[in-house]
Structures are given as structure tokens and as C-alpha cells.
Amino acid sequence: MDAVPARPRLRLGYAFDPIGVLGLAVVLAWGLVAVCAPLITPYPVGEIVDLDYFGPITGQFWLGTDYLGRDMLSRILMGARYTVGISLAAVSLACLTGVALGMAAAVVGGWFDAVLSRFLDALNSIPGKLFGLVVVAGVGSSIPVLIVTLAVIYTPGAYRFARALAVNVNTMDFVTVARVRGEGTAYIVRHEILPNIVGPVLADLGLRFVFVVLLLSGLSFLGIGVQPPNADWGALVRENIGGLPFGAPAVIVPSLAIASLTIGVNLLIDNLPRRIRDRSA
Amino acid sequence: MANLVEIRGLRVEARTDSGRRVEIIRGVDLDVAPGEILALIGESGSGKTTIALTLMGYARPGCRIVGGSVHVDGHDMAALPEAARAALRGTTVAYIPQSAAAAFNPARTVMDQVTEVARIHDLMPPEEARARAVALFRALALPEPETIGARYPHQVSGGQLQRLSAAMALIGRPKLVIFDEPTTALDVTTQIEVLRAFKSVMKDSGAAGVYVSHDLAVVAQVADRITVLKGGAVQEVGATAQILSAPAHPYTRALLDAFEPAGGPRAAPAPSGRPLLAVTDLVAGYGPIGRDGRPAVTALKAVSLTVERGDNLGIIGESGCGKSTLARVIAGIIAPVSGSIAFDGAPLAPGLRARSRDALRRLQIVFQLADTALNPAQSVGDILGRPLTFYHGRRGREREAGVDALLDMVRLPRALRHRLPEELSGGQKQRVNLARALAAEPELVICDEITSALDTVVAAAIIALLGDLQRELGLSYIFISHDLSMVRSICDRIAVMYAGEKIEELAPAAFGQAGTHAYSRLLHASMPKLDPGWLDGLAQQAEPPAWPAPAPAVP
Numbered sequence: 149m150d151a152v153p154a155r156p157r158l159r160l161g162y163a164f165d166p167i168g169v170l171g172l173a174v175v176l177a178w179g180l181v182a183v184c185a186p187l188i189t190p191y192p193v194g195e196i197v198d199l200d201y202f203g204p205i206t207g208q209f210w211l212g213t214d215y216l217g218r219d220m221l222s223r224i225l226m227g228a229r230y231t232v233g234i235s236l237a238a239v240s241l242a243c244l245t246g247v248a249l250g251m252a253a254a255v256v257g258g259w260f261d262a263v264l265s266r267f268l269d270a271l272n273s274i275p276g277k278l279f280g281l282v283v284v285a286g287v288g289s290s291i292p293v294l295i296v297t298l299a300v301i302y303t304p305g306a307y308r309f310a311r312a313l314a315v316n317v318n319t320m321d322f323v324t325v326a327r328v329r330g331e332g333t334a335y336i337v338r339h340e341i342l343p344n345i346v347g348p349v350l351a352d353l354g355l356r357f358v359f360v361v362l363l364l365s366g367l368s369f370l371g372i373g374v375q376p377p378n379a380d381w382g383a384l385v386r387e388n389i390g391g392l393p394f395g396a397p398a399v400i401v402p403s404l405a406i407a408s409l410t411i412g413v414n415l416l417i418d419n420l421p422r423r424i425r426d427r428s429a
Numbered sequence: 430m431a432n433l434v435e436i437r438g439l440r441v442e443a444r445t446d447s448g449r450r451v452e453i454i455r456g457v458d459l460d461v462a463p464g465e466i467l468a469l470i471g472e473s474g475s476g477k478t479t480i481a482l483t484l485m486g487y488a489r490p491g492c493r494i495v496g497g498s499v500h501v502d503g504h505d506m507a508a509l510p511e512a513a514r515a516a517l518r519g520t521t522v523a524y525i526p527q528s529a530a531a532a533f534n535p536a537r538t539v540m541d542q543v544t545e546v547a548r549i550h551d552l553m554p555p556e557e558a559r560a561r562a563v564a565l566f567r568a569l570a571l572p573e574p575e576t577i578g579a580r581y582p583h584q585v586s587g588g589q590l591q592r593l594s595a596a597m598a599l600i601g602r603p604k605l606v607i608f609d610e611p612t613t614a615l616d617v618t619t620q621i622e623v624l625r626a627f628k629s630v631m632k633d634s635g636a637a638g639v640y641v642s643h644d645l646a647v648v649a650q651v652a653d654r655i656t657v658l659k660g661g662a663v664q665e666v667g668a669t670a671q672i673l674s675a676p677a678h679p680y681t682r683a684l685l686d687a688f689e690p691a692g693g694p695r696a697a698p699a700p701s702g703r704p705l706l707a708v709t710d711l712v713a714g715y716g717p718i719g720r721d722g723r724p725a726v727t728a729l730k731a732v733s734l735t736v737e738r739g740d741n742l743g744i745i746g747e748s749g750c751g752k753s754t755l756a757r758v759i760a761g762i763i764a765p766v767s768g769s770i771a772f773d774g775a776p777l778a779p780g781l782r783a784r785s786r787d788a789l790r791r792l793q794i795v796f797q798l799a800d801t802a803l804n805p806a807q808s809v810g811d812i813l814g815r816p817l818t819f820y821h822g823r824r825g826r827e828r829e830a831g832v833d834a835l836l837d838m839v840r841l842p843r844a845l846r847h848r849l850p851e852e853l854s855g856g857q858k859q860r861v862n863l864a865r866a867l868a869a870e871p872e873l874v875i876c877d878e879i880t881s882a883l884d885t886v887v888a889a890a891i892i893a894l895l896g897d898l899q900r901e902l903g904l905s906y907i908f909i910s911h912d913l914s915m916v917r918s919i920c921d922r923i924a925v926m927y928a929g930e931k932i933e934e935l936a937p938a939a940f941g942q943a944g945t946h947a948y949s950r951l952l953h954a955s956m957p958k959l960d961p962g963w964l965d966g967l968a969q970q971a972e973p974p975a976w977p978a979p980a981p982a983v984p
Contacts, residue, residue, distance in 0.1 A: 163446065321802040325865070327781060328760055329819060330789045339815075343806030424447040 161424050168419025174412030178405075181225055182232040189222035194377040202388070202396035212397035214388050220398050223384055224405055230380035231409070234291060235360040238298035242360075243353045245299070246306025251337045251345075253307075254314035255323075265311070272304035276363055277370070284372040294373060298360050309352050313345040347420070354417030358410040365406055381406050433604055433637045434461035434484065438497035439507075441479055441488060441661075453492065454479055454661045461605070466631065466638040468652035468669075470645060470684070472884040473855065476661040477641045481607045483507065484639060485522050486514035502604050519546040523598035527610040529590040533582035539593055540578030546601045558600065565596040568633060569626040588619035592626050599634055606631070608640040612647060616747040616911055617955040624650055624964055643884045645684050646957030649673055650964040657681045669961050687889035688914070688959060703774045704735040705873055705905055706759070706792075711768035713758045724766055728754040730929045731768070736873065741899070741906045743920030743937075745913055745952065751929040752909045756877045759907070760794040773872070790820045793866035797878035799858035803850040809836075809861050810846035816868040835864040838901075839894060856887035860894070867898065875907045880915055892919055913940065913956045925949045 181188075190210075191197050196217045203213035211220035249268075253261040283297045317323065323340050331340075365382025367373035374380045379387060384402035391399045441454035454476045461467045469477040482488065483499050486506035499506040502521050506514060518524075523546075526532040533542055540562060547558035559578070566574035569592040582590060591611055598606050608627070612620040628651055631638055642648050648655060648669070655672045657665040657680060665678040676682045711732045716725025728751045736742045744752045757763045759770060764779040771777065772792060778784045796802040803812055810832050817823040817831040836843050839860040850858055859879060866874050876895070880888035892915060898904060910916050916923055917937040924934045925948060933946045941953035954967065 321796040321798065322804040324762060325794075325796070325802055328762060328789065328794055329816060329869070330781070330784070330786050331819070339807070340804055344804070422446070424445075 162421040163424055164421040165419040167415050168421065171412045171415030171417075171419065174408055175416055178228055178232055178409050178412070182228040185225045185229050189219075189225050191219040191222045193222050193226045194218070202391040202394050202398055205397050211401050214384070214398045215390055220384075220401060223379060224381070224401060227379055227381045227384055227402065228405070230291075230374045230378065231361060231364065231382070231406070234294055234298070234374075234380070235357055235364055237295045238364075239302065239353060239357045239360045241295065241299035242302035242356065243306045243349070246303045246308075247310040247349055248337075249303075250307045250310030250312075251314045251341050252333065254311050254318045255333050255336050255341065261311075264307075268304040268307050271300070272308075276301040277366060280363070280367050281370070281372060284367075289372055289375055291374070294364070294367070298364060301363065302356050302360060306352065306356060310345065310349060313348055314341050317341050317344045351417045351420065354413050358413050361406065361410055431462070432460045433463045433465075433502055434459065434639075435500040436460075436480070436483070436497065437500075439480065439483060439494070439499060440496035441476070441483065441492055442495045443492045452495075452661065454483075456497070457658075457661070457663055459656060459663070461637050461639060463604070464635050464637055465654065466640055466652045468640045468642060468648040468655045469658060470642055470648055470655055471658035471664075472643060472886060474660075475658040477643075477658050478609055479661075480658070481609055481639050481641045484605065484607055485518050485524060486511075516550070519603070520550050520552065520601045521603055522605045522607065523601060523603035524607045525591075525594050525598050525609065525611050528614055529594040529611075530582070530587060532594055533590060535582050537581075538578065539580055539582060539585065542582075543578065543593060543597045543600060546597065550601060552601055561600060562596060565599055565630070566593075568630050569593075569596055570622070570629075571596075571626075586619075588615055588623050591615065591623050595627060595630065599630060599636070602634070603636055606636050606638045608638060608642075610642050613642070613644070617913070617957070618747060618951060620647070620957070621955050621964070621967065625967075627651065628964065644957070645673075645688060645885065646959050646963075649959055649961045650957065657684070673959055673961065683886055685959070687885040704771075705738040705740075705773055706734075706736040706907075707771040708735070708755075708759065709733050709769050709771075711755070711758060711765050711770070713754055713763055713765040713768075718766060722766070728929055729758065729765075732926075732929075732931050733768075734924055734931065734934070736905055736907060738872070739899075739903060739905055740922070741908060741920040743916035743923035744907065744909045744926060745911065745916050745923055746926035747911055749928075750926040752926050753877055755926070756794060756875045756907065756909055760792065760875060761789075762794075786820065790869045791872045792875070793869050793871040793873070794875040794877060795862055795866045795879050798882055799850070799855070799862040802862050803858060803865075805850055807849075808846065809848055809850070809853070812850075812861060813846070813864055813868055816865060820869050831868070835868055838867060838898065839864040855883055856890065859883060859887075859891055863891075863894070863898075867902070870902075871904065873905045873907065875909070877909045878911070881910065881912060888915065895919060913952055925952065 197219050198209060198213040198217035201213065201215050201217045203209055203217065205212050209219050209221065211224060214220055214223065249264060253264050279301055280297050283293065287293055318341065323336060326336050326340050364373055364380060365385065368380050368382030369386040371386065374383050381402040385399060388396065388398040436457060436459040439454055439457045440452060443451050443453050445451060457480060459467070459480070469480060471477050479489070479492065483494055484501055484506065486499070486509060488494055494507045497507065501517070504513070504517060504521070506517070533539070540559060543562045544555065544558040547553050548555070552558070553561070562578060563574050566577055571577055571589055571592055577585065585593065594611070611627070612623050615623060624647065640648060640652055652669050655667060655669050656663055657672070657678060659680050664680050665672065665676065672681060673685070676685055711729055712723070712727065713729040714724030714727040718724050732755060734742065744755065746752050754763065758765050761777070761779070761781040761784055769776060772788065777788060781789070813832045813835050814828045817828050823831050832846055833843050836846060841857060841860050845853065845857065850861070853861065863879070880891055883891065895906065896919060899906065906919070908916055908920055917940065920937060922934055923937055923940070924931050925946065926932065927948050932948055935945060935949060939945060941950060957963065
């Protein structure tokens with residue numbers, strides 16, 4: 149019965165699990181790196197600084213060098229900008245549109261709901277990578293195109309999730325009370341539905357962020373993501389895949405970066421701070 | 430030892446989510462003699478269920494038995510290892526839950542689940558267990574005892590399921606049976622059958638019982654002794670007759686007073702030419718409308734009624750009779766198939782969208798469950814402030830003053846405005862729920878079973894508040910309930926509904942009199958009385974009137 153471990157307590161009335169704190173620290177660290185990358189890279193990103201290629205970890209090159217002899221640490225730090233930035237922009241866009249449409253569909257119902265749901269189901273049936281390939285083949289690869297493509301791929305999922313949550317809240321008596329009062333759809337969505345689904349929606353956003361990172365890395369790995377000489381982490385893995393037989397750090401380190409970011413986000417969303425209901429403590 | 434159950438100095442602690450420990454049971458002593466039925470009575474949060482569960486050596490998640498002993502048939506349930514407790518559960522101590530519907534597995538037949546205890550403890554061969562189960566079904570007056578075991582839980586009614594759960598508890602021949610509010614969720618007419626069945630099987634089996642309830646009248650029928658609890662401590666113990674006739678403790682007296690809630694005298698309604706609300710030949714239902722112009726399921730069949738200004742109309746009937754549908758049709762939530770609604774002489778549009786904001790304001794509805802009717806993400810101040818802004822355009826300081834006035838009106842401290850609904854008690858939530866309707870300054874308030882989820886004492890306070898508000902604000906109420914005593918205390922006229930039809934409309938005093946409809950008389954007779962001999966007296970009467978017609982057997 150007494151198995152619940154004592155949690156560190158914040159003064160704000162929230163309980164935050166240490167594992168969640170660890171996840172938050174990892175995510176914040178990568179965010180900080182993305183923001184300050186140009187200030188802390190030891191070498192310019194595109195410059196060949198080592199005569200050898202696939203160089204090992206040395207005092208001069210902390211994470212070794214890549215297949216052209218460029219400094220791996222600098223490329224990872226700059227790559228964080230693309231991976232974190234593009235993914236964050238794409239996932240925010242996807243969740244914003246998906247959640248807004250999902251809540252509206254649940255509250256309005258009827259034809260609006262049916263048409264929107266079937267349309268997004270159709271969109272959902274197109275495999276993500278294939279869709280990305282077609283779009284990039286059609287309009288070419290640039291960062292805005294990548295962001296919009298990724299957002300479109302992940303909107304139906306966010307829509308489905310938000311709609312399912314909102315449908316449950318929509319049947320609650322307090323929504324009926326608001327309707328009987330004569331409130332419009334916008335008020336019901338904003339004040340009655342959203343505050344009650346925001347927790348799961350945030351958790352879903354974190355999960356979807358991870359998928360976007362992986363898909364972006366996958367697209368870059370296929371060569372249709374971020375274009376050289378810039379590179380996100382997926383592109384770094386692809387560029388340096390030739391170093392795998394040599395056990396070069398150049399192929400392992402970007403993989404570890406992807407893993408640490410995605411696992412960090414997962415740990416954070418699984419252990420979001422919980423509000424303490426017992427106020428008298 | 431002489432007693433079957435001896436609880437000494439029991440203390441149970443709960444741990445809140447901030448890690449704080451709260452003592453929820455503070456040193457309780459209890460005795461139950463073999464064959465005796467002891468009632469634990471008190472409001473929600475008084476610890477009655479927690480104590481009953483300790484008899485099985487069980488504490489709910491987050492709770493822990495921290496002191497004292499719970500001796501049941503010589504075993505200290507508080508000290509035994511889990512495996513030894515498990516061996517005693519079902520054989521020495523058995524449990525009948527409040528909601529049998531939630532306690533049965535919908536995917537397995539009733540017989541499988543009733544005989545499960547015998548199988549788990551290897552008490553008797555399966556054939557014998559089935560034979561015993563059938564004998565119990567017969568003793569519990571269940572229909573078709575030979576074959577009812579082959580049904581699935583959704584194929585029997587709520588009252589039958591509750592009796593089946595009693596069969597499940599008794600199959601292992603326990604020495605002690607715990608009844609955890611087993612009739613609270615049932616209609617009054619069903620409650621009688623279930624109580625009668627419980628009483629007769631308990632007499633036959635000779636087992637002792639602990640009956641947990643907040644309804645003094647129900648307890649009076651079954652218990653030999655009553656223990657009154659409040660705040661995790663025993664307030665008063667005594668024989669049933671003594672507690673009912675000479676309660677010593679103030680809380681017990683409050684419980685008894687709450688039994689006959691008083692609405693208080695009201696000013697005579699002002700004479701007025703036209704009724705405030707007139708409903709004519711209302712037909713409503715669910716599902717697609719068929720070729721004959723009727724919905725797939727008809728919930729209301731041509732109901733007509735009127736409410737005079739300043740008058741209160743009660744609507745009473747068992748669950749499924751269409752009374753809540755009627756409330757929703759009047760409020761505009763469900764559009765009727767045919768019929769008309771006129772408010773203050775002017776016709777009301779059938780659907781919400783077609784009604785003007787002012788028409789919506791004048792007619793408010795208050796829902797049964799304040800838990801779901803209040804947005805858990807909004808503070809009390811926001812919940813009450815919104816209708817002030819929406820209907821009356823009050824903002825800023827004017828709105829704050831309005832919220833304070835509303836809180837005063839429903840007798841809640843002003844400091845509560847910053848709380849979230851989950852931080853309020855059940856009675857406080859229902860007051861906020863009511864205050865939100867009052868914020869609109871309505872003329873008619875539809876109260877849909879607003880007291881049925883509350884304890885007797887709290888419910889009586891809400892009824893008294895409704896009476897006060899009516900005097901202050903000149904409101905009219907439509908009061909929907911299945912509790913006749915509540916409705917009688919506040920209403921001027923009472924409409925009785927059965928199977929979607931209004932069968933008659935009576936003055937409160939006319940209930941139970943000759944010449945009224947048989948179903949109204951049945952409702953009146955089913956109202957539990959505080960007299961311990963009431964149930965037995967009923968049993969000796971000629972069979973209750975043949976109404977309602979027995980439900981057709983499930984094919």
C-alpha cells in the first residue's frame with residue numbers, strides 16, 4: 149500500500165516526477181543548442197578541416213570528422229537547428245489545425261463532421277514518406293515546403309485524436325448547459341471543450357513531435373529533406389553511412405542525437421507535471 | 430468470543446496526492462453478534478464503506494489500515510497475510526456492491542459468475558453449486574429460477590441483477606455479508622422487492638450482516654442495530670427502534686428531520702390569466718422517424734401539462750418513464766416530433782437554435798449530476814459569471830458583484846469563487862449548479878432529479894433552499910424526481926408518469942387516497958417509512974396492485 153514514492157514537491161502545487169525532469173532537461177538542452185548553435189560551433193559547418201575522412205574522436209575534433217573531413221560536432225550542433233526547428237514548426241502547425249478542426253467537427257457534427265472526417269481519412273491513407281517524395285519531386289525541397297508537407301502528413305492524426313476527445317467532452321452536461329444558454333460554437337470550443345482536452349492534446353503533441361523528427365530524418369536520409377551543405381541529423385546519418393564498416397563516430401553520433409531527443413520528449417510527455425488536488429498540504 | 434465481528438480501535442489512513450496523510454477512520458469500535466444485522470449509516474465521506482471493507486481486510490488504493498484490530502470469526506483481518514484474507518473472502522465474509530451492473534462481467538453468463546466463488550475455493554462440485562444457486566434464485570424470488578442463470582447480465586433488470594449479486598455472495602455460505610448501499614441506485618418500487626428478498630434470505634441463512642446506507646428508512650426495515658457515523662468516528666449506537674424513537678446525538682436527529690423535508694409556507698401564487706408554461710400533446714422520442722411519423726423509440730406519448738406562475742409542478746415516475754425526456758424537450762435540447770410548448774402565452778420554438786436569447790434566459794434547466802454539469806476546468810467565479818455576461822452584459826466589477834450576490838443567494842461563502850468544482854463537496858456543487866441557473870434571472874427552473882445523487886441531510890438543505898429562493902425571487906419550478914417525499918414537500922401539483930404517458934395529476938395530499946390511479950397508490954406505498962415494521966406490514970398485505978404489468982420475459 150505504501151509503495152508510492154515520495155515525489156519532489158514544487159511550491160506551485162504541482163508534482164513533477166524526476167524522470168519527467170530528466171526528459172525536460174534533455175529537451176531544453178537540445179533547444180538551447182538549436183538557438184545558440186552559430187555561437188558555439190568550433191568550426192564552420194561546410195568547411196573541410198581535416199585531411200583524413202571518417203576521423204576518430206580526438207582532442208581537436210571531439211566527435212570525429214565526416215566523409216569529407218568536416219567537423220562532426222559543428223555539424224551536429226547546426227543540425228539540431230534543422231531537426232528541432234523544422235519538427236517543432238511542423239508539429240505545431242499540424243496540431244493547431246488538427247485540434248481546431250477536430251473540436252469544431254465534434255461540436256458542429258452532422259455533414260460538416262462527416263465530410264471533414266472522410267476527407268482527412270483519405271489523406272491519412274497516403275503513406276507519409278510517399279507523400280513527401282511526391283511533393284518534393286513536384287515542387288522541390290526547401291525548408292517551408294518541408295514544414296508544410298510534414299504538417300499535412302500529421303494533421304489527420306491530430307484531428308482524429310482531438311475529435312475523439314472532444315466528442316466525449318461534448319456529451320457532458322456542462323456543454324449541454326452552455327448550448328441551452330444559447331452559446332455559439334466558437335465559445336463552446338474555446339471555453340468548454342479545449343480546457344478539458346488540453347492535457348492529452350499536449351501529450352499527443354509531444355508524441356507527434358517524435359514522429360515528425362523520425363520522418364524528417366527519414367526524408368533527409370532518402371535525400372529529399374534538408375539539402376547540402378546544410379544537414380539535419382537524418383541527413384548526417386545518410387551522408388556518413390559509408391563509415392559504418394569503419395565504426396566511425398560520424399554515423400553513430402547523429403543517431404544518438406536523434407535517439408536522445410525522441411526519448412527525452414517521450415519521457416517528458418509521459419511524466420508531465422500533475423496538479424496536486426489536495427490544497428491543504 | 431461471543432461476537433462474530435469485533436472491531437477495536439480501528440484507524441485507517443489515506444494518503445493524498447501531495448503526500449499528506451489523513452486519518453479517515455479515527456478509532457472505531459464495533460461488534461456484530463452472529464445472525465445480527467448491523468447498519469452503518471452516515472453521509473458520504475463518513476467512512477461507512479471504508480469500515481465495511483476492512484471487514485474483508487481490504488483498504489481502497491491509497492488507504493491503509495494503520496491501527497486496531499478487525500476480528501471476524503476469530504481471524505484478525507487487519508493482520509492476516511493477503512493469501513489468508515483471500516481464502517476467507519467469499520467463504521466467511523461476502524460482499525454485495527452498490528452497483529451490481531458494474532460488478533458483473535457482461536461477457537459471461539450469470540450462472541458462471543454466481544458459482545465462481547464455489548469454484549475458486551473448491552467448496553463443492555459444479556453440479557451441487559448450480560443446484561444451490563438455483564435454490565438461492567428461488568429464495569430471492571427471481572423469475573424463472575431454473576433458467577435465469579443462462580442469461581447474460583444485460584438480459585436481466587437492475588433489481589434482478591442486485592438480487593443475483595446477493596446469490597453470488599451467499600453461495601459460499603458466509604457467516605457475514607456486507608451490503609454496500611445495494612438499493613441506492615434502484616427505483617422505490619424495485620427497492621421494495623430487493624429489500625424483501627434480502628430480508629428473507631438473510632433470515633433463512635442465519636448469516637450476520639453489515640448494511641451500509643445513508644437512507645434511514647431502508648435501514649429501519651432490515652437492521653437490528655444502527656451505528657451512526659460522522660467524520661470517521663461513531664456518533665451513536667443503538668437498537669433500531671431506539672435510534673428511530675429516541676435519537677440522542679444531534680446528527681442522528683438531523684438525519685431523522687431530513688426524512689420529511691419541509692418546503693415551508695409559500696405565498697399564494699398571484700392570480701394570472703394565462704399559465705406560465707403550457708405543454709400540449711407533446712410526442713418525442715429517439716431514433717429515425719418512421720413512415721407513420723413516429724420515432725423509432727417513443728419516449729413521450731402525447732403529454733400535456735401546465736404550470737401556473739409561482740406554482741411548482743412535480744413530475745414523478747420510475748426510471749425510463751420519460752420524465753427526463755420531457756424536461757429536455759421543454760428546455761429545447763430535444764426537438765419534439767409533434768405537440769406545442771407555450772411559455773407565458775407565446776409559443777416556444779421546438780429547437781434551441783430557433784429560440785431567442787430572452788426565451789432561453791427565462792427558462793433554465795438544472796441537471797441531476799453537478800459533477801458533469803459543471804465544467805471541471807473553470808472556477809466557480811467563471812461558471813457563475815458567464816451567464817451574467819451572456820444574458821445581462823455585465824462585465825468587470827459589475828460581474829464580480831453579481832457572482833458574490835449569487836453565492837450569497839445559495840448560502841455559499843464568497844471565498845469559494847476561486848475554487849474549481851472538484852474542490853467542492855457534493856452539496857456545494859449542486860448549489861453552484863443552481864446558482865448558475867439563477868444567474869439568468871429565470872421565471873421557470875426545471876430541476877431534473879437534482880437531489881437524487883445527494884445524501885438525505887444535504888438533499889433536505891437543498892430543498893429548503895429552493896423554497897427560500899422561491900419566496901425571494903418568485904420562481905416557478907418543475908421538479909422531476911423518483912422520490913415522492915421530496916416532491917411532495919415542495920410541489921403544488923404532482924404529475925405521475927408511466928411508460929411515456931402522464932397517467933394523472935394530483936395534489937400532494939391526494940397521494941395514497943382511494944380513487945387515484947393504481948400506479949400512484951403503488952408509488953405511495955413504496956415510499957419507505959421510518960417504521961421498522963413497514964416492510965413486513967406490506968408483505969402481509971394482499972399482493973400489491975397489479976400495476977405495473979410485469980415486464981415481459983427476455984426471449
